[in-house]
Amino acid sequence: PVTLFISDLHLDGERPDITAQFLEFLEREARRAQALYILGDLFEAWIGDDDPDPDKRRVIEALRSLTQAGVPVFFIHGNRDFLIGRKFAAETGVKLLADGTMIELHGKRVLLMHGDTLCIDDPDYQRLRRIVRNPLVQFILRCLSLARRQQLAARMRAGSKKHIESMDRTKPQIMDVNQDAVRRTFETEHADVIVHGHTHRPAVHEVDLGDHVAQRIVLGDWYEQGSVLRWTDQGFELAGLRR
Numbered sequence: 001p002v003t004l005f006i007s008d009l010h011l012d013g014e015r016p017d018i019t020a021q022f023l024e025f026l027e028r029e030a031r032r033a034q035a036l037y038i039l040g041d042l043f044e045a046w047i048g049d050d051d052p053d054p055d056k057r058r059v060i061e062a063l064r065s066l067t068q069a070g071v072p073v074f075f076i077h078g079n080r081d082f083l084i085g086r087k088f089a090a091e092t093g094v095k096l097l098a099d100g101t102m103i104e105l106h107g108k109r110v111l112l113m114h115g116d117t118l119c120i121d122d123p124d125y126q127r128l129r130r131i132v133r134n135p136l137v138q139f140i141l142r143c144l145s146l147a148r149r150q151q152l153a154a155r156m157r158a159g160s161k162k163h164i165e166s167m168d169r170t171k172p173q174i175m176d177v178n179q180d181a182v183r184r185t186f187e188t189e190h191a192d193v194i195v196h197g198h199t200h201r202p203a204v205h206e207v208d209l210g211d212h213v214a215q216r217i218v219l220g221d222w223y224e225q226g227s228v229l230r231w232t233d234q235g236f237e238l239a240g241l242r243r
């Protein structure tokens with residue numbers, strides 16, 4: 001039996017081929033899995049569970065069909081789809097997990113995160129995150145009309161594009177995790193493995209903690225092709241999915 005992990009699909013109406021690839025993944029490989037974990041940024045944008053966007057509706061239908069077929073699906077919020085809420089969970093049967101959820105997998109303590117909280121070298125982003133994760137701010141936003149939220153989303157997406165483009169190209173590491181934050185997380189959580197996405201730099205990193213070596217697995221984005229972490233009792237593999 002295999003447990004599957006994906007993240008950073010950034011599903012968007014502008015890239016229908018990736019949505020098609022994801023729907024096929026749900027129909028085929030995911031149907032045979034023991035569980036599917038989606039570690040954030042499933043969608044490029046999410047302005048409320050009441051969004052009638054037909055692409056989002058199709059994805060919701062496909063997720064519900066998978067959970068109804070008996071495959072448990074878990075979701076951790078990303079920095080894009082952090083407004084996914086109870087209605088989405090009810091409509092899809094997907095279970096929402098907190099960022100930093102520990103699971104036991106084949107005898108290992110595996111910590112699941114989106115990964116943006118490890119990027120502490122980007123103060124602007126951490127400030128934005130504190131604001132939009134504030135329940136009061138989210139409540140106020142939810143009171144706005146859908147049209148108003150769509151307007152805000154367009155502005156925020158433009159803003160974050162500028163933010164990323166303004167990133168000094170000579171300091172790409174700012175868009176990556178901070179190694180001290182990674183070590184501190186391993187130690188405080190006593191994790192054997194951390195699995196996260198967000199940085200779009202798929203890899204398996206050995207992290208030397210002094211008395212033992214831990215592993216940090218970074219999931220790949222789905223911009224060019226799908227990417228999935230497959231974990232069985234024989235071990236794990238991080239693989240690309242052919243188009």
Ligand SMILES: O=C(CCCCNC(=O)Nc1ccc(S(=O)(=O)N2CCN(c3cc(Cl)cc(C(F)(F)F)c3)CC2)cc1)NO
Pocket residue numbers: 044045046047079080081083119122125131132133137138141152153154156157160164174175176
């Ligand atoms: O990698 C890095 C940095 C990575 C880039 C970080 N940027 C990034 O994620 N941007 C971003 C994320 C989501 C969207 S959105 O379209 O889905 N949508 C916009 C409006 N949203 C909102 C919610 C709330 Cl509660 C409150 C407001 C308010 F009031 F502020 F307007 C707006 C809901 C979400 C648009 C852009 N660092 O390391």
Ligand SMILES: [Mn+2]
Pocket residue numbers: 008040041078079080114116197198199
């Ligand atoms: Mn992300």
